[in-house]
Amino acid sequence: MQPQRILRLTVFNVLAALIGLAAGLVVVAATGADVGFALNILIFYPFSDAYNIGEIFVWFTALLIISLGIGFALRANLWNVGGEGQFLIGSIMSMIGWKALGGYGIPPPIMIVLMLLSAALGGVAWVAVPAILKAKFGSNEIVVTLLLNLVAVGMLFWALDGPIRGRFSAGYLISDVIPPELRLPLLIPETRLSVAVFIALALVVVMYILAERTHFGLAVKAVGKNPEAARYAGISIPKITVLSLLIAGALAGLAGGLHVMGVLYRMDAGYAETGFGYIAIVVAMLGAAHPIGILFSSFFFSYIMIGAQAMQRAVQVPFPLVYAIIGIMLVSLTISQYLVRRERVISWPFTRS
Amino acid sequence: MAIHEVLTLDFFIASLAITMRIAPTILIASMGELITEKSGVLNLGVEGIMLLGAFTAFVVSFITGNPWMGALSAMLVGMLIGMVFGVLTVYGGVNQVVVGLGIWLAGFGLSDVLYRIFFREVASPTVNTIGVMPIPVLSDIPIIGPILFNHNPLVYLSLLLVPAVALFLKRTNLGMRIRAVGENPRAADSMGINVYRTRMIAVLIGSMLAGLGGAYFTTAFLSSYVLNITFGRGFIALAMIYFGNWNPYRALIPILIFNYVDSLQLGLQSVGVGIKYYFLNMLPWITVIALIPIFGRKAQAPAALLQPYRRAG
Numbered sequence: 001m002q003p004q005r006i007l008r009l010t011v012f013n014v015l016a017a018l019i020g021l022a023a024g025l026v027v028v029a030a031t032g033a034d035v036g037f038a039l040n041i042l043i044f045y046p047f048s049d050a051y052n053i054g055e056i057f058v059w060f061t062a063l064l065i066i067s068l069g070i071g072f073a074l075r076a077n078l079w080n081v082g083g084e085g086q087f088l089i090g091s092i093m094s095m096i097g098w099k100a101l102g103g104y105g106i107p108p109p110i111m112i113v114l115m116l117l118s119a120a121l122g123g124v125a126w127v128a129v130p131a132i133l134k135a136k137f138g139s140n141e142i143v144v145t146l147l148l149n150l151v152a153v154g155m156l157f158w159a160l161d162g163p164i165r166g167r168f169s170a171g172y173l174i175s176d177v178i179p180p181e182l183r184l185p186l187l188i189p190e191t192r193l194s195v196a197v198f199i200a201l202a203l204v205v206v207m208y209i210l211a212e213r214t215h216f217g218l219a220v221k222a223v224g225k226n227p228e229a230a231r232y233a234g235i236s237i238p239k240i241t242v243l244s245l246l247i248a249g250a251l252a253g254l255a256g257g258l259h260v261m262g263v264l265y266r267m268d269a270g271y272a273e274t275g276f277g278y279i280a281i282v283v284a285m286l287g288a289a290h291p292i293g294i295l296f297s298s299f300f301f302s303y304i305m306i307g308a309q310a311m312q313r314a315v316q317v318p319f320p321l322v323y324a325i326i327g328i329m330l331v332s333l334t335i336s337q338y339l340v341r342r343e344r345v346i347s348w349p350f351t352r353s
Numbered sequence: 354m355a356i357h358e359v360l361t362l363d364f365f366i367a368s369l370a371i372t373m374r375i376a377p378t379i380l381i382a383s384m385g386e387l388i389t390e391k392s393g394v395l396n397l398g399v400e401g402i403m404l405l406g407a408f409t410a411f412v413v414s415f416i417t418g419n420p421w422m423g424a425l426s427a428m429l430v431g432m433l434i435g436m437v438f439g440v441l442t443v444y445g446g447v448n449q450v451v452v453g454l455g456i457w458l459a460g461f462g463l464s465d466v467l468y469r470i471f472f473r474e475v476a477s478p479t480v481n482t483i484g485v486m487p488i489p490v491l492s493d494i495p496i497i498g499p500i501l502f503n504h505n506p507l508v509y510l511s512l513l514l515v516p517a518v519a520l521f522l523k524r525t526n527l528g529m530r531i532r533a534v535g536e537n538p539r540a541a542d543s544m545g546i547n548v549y550r551t552r553m554i555a556v557l558i559g560s561m562l563a564g565l566g567g568a569y570f571t572t573a574f575l576s577s578y579v580l581n582i583t584f585g586r587g588f589i590a591l592a593m594i595y596f597g598n599w600n601p602y603r604a605l606i607p608i609l610i611f612n613y614v615d616s617l618q619l620g621l622q623s624v625g626v627g628i629k630y631y632f633l634n635m636l637p638w639i640t641v642i643a644l645i646p647i648f649g650r651k652a653q654a655p656a657a658l659l660q661p662y663r664r665a666g
Contacts, residue, residue, distance in 0.1 A: 027463070031470050079450060129642060137649040142397060142450070143592045144645070147638045150585050154635035161629065278458065285451065320465035320580075327401070327459025331437070334447035334455075 013286045013297070016336045020329030021304070024321055033315035041314050042307040052306060054191025058263055059302035062087070062255050062276045063283050064200045067294050068207045069251030071284035073244045075211065077224040080248040082130065082145025084277025085152030086123040090256025091267060092156060093122030095164040095175060098182060108181040115182065116257045123253015124246050126152065131245035135238035141245065153272045160267065173269040184262035194262030201295075203251070208291040210247075220244050252277060275322065279305065282326045285333060356626045364620065369500045371616035372609065377511035378403070378569045378583070380608050383590035384511075384518045385562025387601060390594055391522060392555035393535035393657035397453025398438055399563045400587025401460025402431050406567030408464040411578045412471060414480040420572035421483065424507075424565060427572075431564020432557050434460075439556035443549055446661035457587070465580050472578075483507060483573045505573045514562075519601040531555045535655035538662040548662045563587065585638070592641050596648035599655060607648055614640045 021042075029035045046052050066083045073080045080086075097118030101111065130144035160173040167176060184194040211217040222230040223240045231237055255276070260267060283301050287294030308322055382399055389396050396402075406427035414423030438456060442449045472478050483505045492502040522528040530551045533541040538548045570582050589611060597604025618633040 027466055079454075081454070133642070133645050133649070137645055138652060138654075139645045139649050140591065140595060142454075143588050143595075144642060146588050147585065147592075147641055150638045151635045151642075154631040157631035158629070161631070281454065318466050318469050320462040322462065323458045324462025324466060327455045327457065327462060330451055330455030330458065331441070334441055334445070334451050338441075338445050338447055 009288055009293075010296075012336045013288070013333065014300075016333035017286065017300070017304070017329050019332035019336070020325045020327075021308075023328040024308070024325035027321060027324060028311070028315055028317055031315065031317055033317070038311045038315050042304075042311045045310040046303050046306040050188060051191050052310075054188055054193035055306050056299075056302045057193045057197050059276075059305050060298050061194075061197045061200045061262075062259050062274075063280050063302055063305075064295065064298040065203055065255035065258070066252045066276055066280035067283040067287065067298060068203055068291060069248035070280050071287060071289040071291070071294050072207060072211060072220070072251075073248040074284055074289040075217075075224045076220045076240055076244045077227075078134070078241060078245055078248075079142045079281075080127065080145055080245060080252075081142050081281060082127060082148050082277065083248070083252045083280045084275070085145070085149035086126045086249045086252035087256040087259070087274070087277050088149075088152040088156055088272065089122040089126045090119035090253030091260045091271065092159045092164065092256075093253065094119040094257035094260050095178070095267065096159065098178060099163055099176075111182055112184070112261065115261060116254060119257025119260075120250040120254040123249040123251070123256065125249075126253070127245050127249025128242075131242045131249075134245070135241045149277070156267070156272050157269065160269065164267065166266070175267040178261060178265045182261065183265055184258065192263050194258075196258040196262040199254075199258065204291050204295050211291060216243070252280075273319075275319075278323065279326055282329055285330070356621075356628075359621065359624050359626050364624075366496055366499055368613070368616045368620045370503070371620065372613045373500060373504060373508055375574060375616060376608060376612040377507050378566050378574070379586050379590050379593060379612065380511045380566075380605075381507075381514060381569065382563045382566030382587060383593045383597075383604060383608065384514045384601060385559040385566070386590055387559075387594050387597075387599060387604065388518060388522065388531065388562075389555050389559030390658060391535045391599060391655055392531045392552045393538060393655055393660060393662070394439075394442060394552050394556055395449050395453065395591075395659050396435075396438055396456075396556060396559055396563075397450055397591070398434065398456025398460065398587075399453075399559075399590055400583060400585065401457035402434050402560050402563040403567030403570075403583045403587045404460045404464040404581070405434065406431050406564035407570045407582045408468055408567075408578070409564070410568035411468075411478075411480060411571035414572055415478055418481055420481055423480070424483075424568045424572045427564040427568030428561045429564070431560040431562070431567075434564075435557045435560025438560065439553045442661065443552045443556060446663060449659055449661075461581065464582075468578060468580065477577060479576045480571065482576050507569055507573050511569075515601045515605050522601075527551075527554065532655075534662070535657055538657050538660075539665070542662075542664065548664075552662070563590075566590070589637075589641060592645075595652050595654075596644060598648075598652045607644055610644065611637060611641060 025035055028038045046056050066087060070080050070083055094115045097115045101114055126148060130141045133139045133144055134141045160175055164175040166174045184196050187193045187195055219235045220240055222235060223237055227237055283297045284294055287297035312319055312321055382403055386396060386399050409430045410423035410427040413426040414420045438452055441447050441452050486506050488502040492498045522532060530546050533546055534548045534551045542548050567583060571578055593604050593608050596607035615637040618636045622630055622633050
């Protein structure tokens with residue numbers, strides 16, 4: 001991409017994000033809250049102390065990893081709306097992995113790797129169904145990945161009631177706590193930021209190479225740009241469909257494992273409401289499905305989310321306001337691009353050269 | 354209760370009657386979206402429109418005391434959202450998936466936030482619902498009567514909608530134009546059909562009916578509001594169109610299967626059969642996914658689905 005294009009893209013995308021935030025503030029104003037006060041919290045709270053800065057990077061880690069995967073599938077024009085469910089299943093599977101392998105005296109470092117592997121495989125299993133159904137029956141991956149999010153919530157309740165139920169849960173849906181030696185080391189004391197953030201950053205490099213520097217990555221892009229031409233060039237579209245979705249699922253699952261092992265150490269019924277998987281869709285789009293773009297949009301979004309959550313608590317607006325904001329952001333994303341480029345068909349960078 | 358004690362004839366009659374009672378939500382929404390998709394436009398925002406429709410209907414019937422007013426205003430709100438969607442995707446040619454997902458998330462968030470703002474000072478508000486209208490004579494037939502002919506008027510209307518949509522698409526001038534722009538917009542354009550206007554009309558009809566499908570929850574099915582009341586049924590409606598291979602009659606079968614499973618799990622939960630609630634909750638969604646290999650085998654979407662139209666020149 002030429003620098004000029006990147007600059008333009010950044011300007012429109014930030015503009016669209018601001019429109020969404022402005023709409024959110026309108027809703028805040030409708031509740032009768034002090035908008036100036038709300039805005040102040042939104043902008044300055046995330047940087048107010050070390051703990052909050054740590055929280056930005058906690059969000060950054062999860063959003064970055066999930067949206068790298070969603071963005072990769074997006075290059076093949078595949079919409080993984082199931083990041084939320086894959087993240088949940090990944091989290092559950094990391095704990096099930098711990099429960100299943102805990103008694104064999106495996107050294108903690110190897111155990112951590114196995115738990116993360118189990119998480120990634122959970123995400124893969126969860127996306128395999130929509131991927132295969134899409135490849136074999138042409139079913140809409142958006143609908144199937146979304147329905148599996150609902151099933152994943154049921155699986156969370158099942159897991160909390162069965163395999164990962166806490167010894168002292170006393171009837172509450174709450175899991176056992178991961179022991180200190182199996183937790184990811186904290187990066188800054190007194191925060192919740194673990195070394196998982198380095199894994200996320202390393203994955204940016206990996207995904208950049210995979211997407212831009214390998215035959216596979218180019219084939220994925222070719223399918224997204226022009227499936228007919230790709231098929232003519234001998235690329236198997238079902239294969240690309242399945243593989244790119246599996247990668248997306250693996251990353252979302254891994255993000256779930258990292259979140260449990262690096263941030264929360266246990267799961268409860270409220271775990272179903274993180275919203276990471278849905279927000280990551282917008283992050284991937286704002287980042288134009290490019291790993292470097294996603295790196296920046298993840299940070300931007302993490303900052304906004306910490307501010308928005310604090311604002312929502314301070315002025316007592318329900319959390320789903322966040323969904324309203326990102327929904328309006330998505331719509332305005334298309335508007336701002338249309339207005340500036342004056343093109344009838346808005347094509348994303350991954351659908352045209 | 355053990356499961357064999359529950360599965361009596363009365364239980365089956367009741368669960369089939371409830372099937373018919375909950376079916377209109379998905380049925381109405383998917384008949385509308387079917388028309389939209391036939392014109393070559395995929396509106397993924399159905400779920401969001403349904404949620405805002407349910408919310409609007411609840412607020413309006415709470416204020417006016419008249420559930421029909423609620424249903425009507427939900428249709429209007431649906432059309433308004435459809436207007437935004439149509440202007441952007443049909444005339445602007447922007448990505449339909451992005452706008453659709455945006456409308457879903459915005460509808461999800463706004464319906465929740467607005468409900469809590471609006472009813473901040475009302476503890477558990479309830480509304481009047483559209484009453485049952487038994488059909489004389491027919492409703493007295495044993496077994497079939499209570500299942501089919503003892504419902505609120507919207508149930509009958511939604512069932513009539515199936516042949517109505519089929520005839521509309523097949524026999525009317527507008528219906529034929531809608532199919533033409535969904536299959537080959539360029540050819541339709543050269544025949545003098547206004548592709549943009551035709552698609553816009555199809556989008557408006559679809560979103561209006563999505564609004565009504567959402568309104569059904571709060572005007573006929575429940576008398577109170579639950580957050581995220583549609584719970585994914587807008588997306589189910591999309592799946593049902595694919596299952597029915599874009600044919601209204603054929604879509605009816607999977608719609609009834611889904612709603613039957615849904616009513617069955619609700620029934621089993623309410624009597625308590627020793628199956629964990631989370632497994633029962635998952636049952637309808639898993640059913641839909643399991644039906645894909647059966648119904649999706651030969652599905653053939655309208656040729657121009659998802660493709661924005663750009664006039665040459």
